[in-house]
Amino acid sequence: MVGLDARSLDLQFRRYRRQFVRPLQTAHGPWRDRQGLIVQLQTSAVDDDQARAYGEIAPIPWFGTETLEEAIAFLTQLQSEPAILTLADLSAIVEAAPSHYSATRFGLGMAISQLQGNFPPETTEPAPQQICALLPAGSAALEAWPKLWDQGHRTFKWKIAMADLAQEFSELEALRRSLPPQAQLRLDANGGLSIEAVKQCLRRCDALASQGLPIEFLEQPLPPAQFDDLLKLSQTYRTPLALDESVTGLAQLVDCHRRGWRGIFVVKGAIAGNPLAVLDFCQRHRLDVVFSSVFETAVGRWGVMAMAAALADSGQSGLDQSGLDQSRLGQSRLDRAGPGSRALGFGVQHWLRPDGLDSHPNHQAHDQAHDQANNPTSNSHPQQAEEALWQQLWNG
CATH class of the missing domain: 3.20.20.120 (Enolase-like C-terminal domain)
Structure with missing residues (x-):
């Protein structure tokens, strides 16, 4: 069987824009909306075994991070590479990224860690x-x-x-x-x-x-x-x-x-x-x-x-x-x-204004799986929740 690190990866990303209820006043001036990217990594299927994980890239340039445009250019370059991208390749590329690309390092690093099993599928929401x-x-x-x-x-x-x-x-x-x-x-x-x-x-x-x-x-x-x-x-x-x-x-x-x-x-x-x-x-x-x-x-x-x-x-x-x-x-x-x-x-x-982006796609899938297990006649499917959020970002 092909090891996880050697499997080919499909990398996709979607842009989002979130509106504040009212501009957030900071020492840097008013902040009116929040923009960022949701990244999806999906491994190639082997014996019906396929993994998917998500990460987020949310730069704040005045904090010293990369700009949103720089993050988009970085991901676009990854997508355009002629060679097949593997998990091992992506890990090395992220490690070699400029140090101020800290939002990109987090977003891709988080998704990579999920695929490698280094983060649990869920975490407890604190009180x-x-x-x-x-x-x-x-x-x-x-x-x-x-x-x-x-x-x-x-x-x-x-x-x-x-x-x-x-x-x-x-x-x-x-x-x-x-x-x-x-x-x-x-x-x-x-x-x-x-x-x-x-x-x-x-x-x-x-x-x-x-x-x-x-x-x-x-x-x-x-x-x-x-x-x-x-x-x-x-x-x-x-x-x-x-x-x-x-x-x-x-x-x-x-x-x-x-x-x-x-x-x-x-x-x-x-x-x-x-x-x-x-x-x-x-x-x-x-x-x-x-x-x-x-x-x-x-x-x-x-x-x-x-x-x-x-x-x-x-x-x-x-x-x-x-x-x-x-x-x-x-x-x-x-x-x-x-x-x-x-x-x-x-x-x-x-x-932040309610926009449907406060529920993690993996958590939505988990909740729908639980509902379906307790209601076998339900027509919902766990993957539908993931795709719904993904489509929402795509259309946005």
């Missing part, structure tokens, strides 16, 4: 209390958090560095005091503050902490180029700092750790690079990691959730980069993490 919900900027957060609290969220994220500093400090204090004392609040500046502004912010945060109203952490207050200042500030104040834009991909993650960062790393898994390599580094060095969303579809979300589950599975000291122990990863559950674990940065789905 709302394990998900950090993103609040709207400014005073609108005061009206938004109660509904999210009622849904079960206990950790919230609020964007700063988008208005007058004194106004934001006033709104911050009002927001923190309005939240229940047991709530966690994260601040995200997207690298938009000056050093003096960061010091003022940290003094305010430390003052709140002294009153029993701590800020969980201040995320990326300075641009990545000011790493030395970030490192010094992290050692000066009580309120923790976290890196985000500084660690866009695995190369940056490795570099910041090498240069002495031992604080929190906010890792946007879907643009961090090959998922197995990222997991290997995080586990070997026991990093304090918060996996975060980049407004991906369910395909990318599933992949990052699987990464988070693996990292939350305490007692494991590292991962072999050649492949995860699937029995271990398949048993990992995000709700097994201890009381000190941090909420995942995935409470963002309420920011």
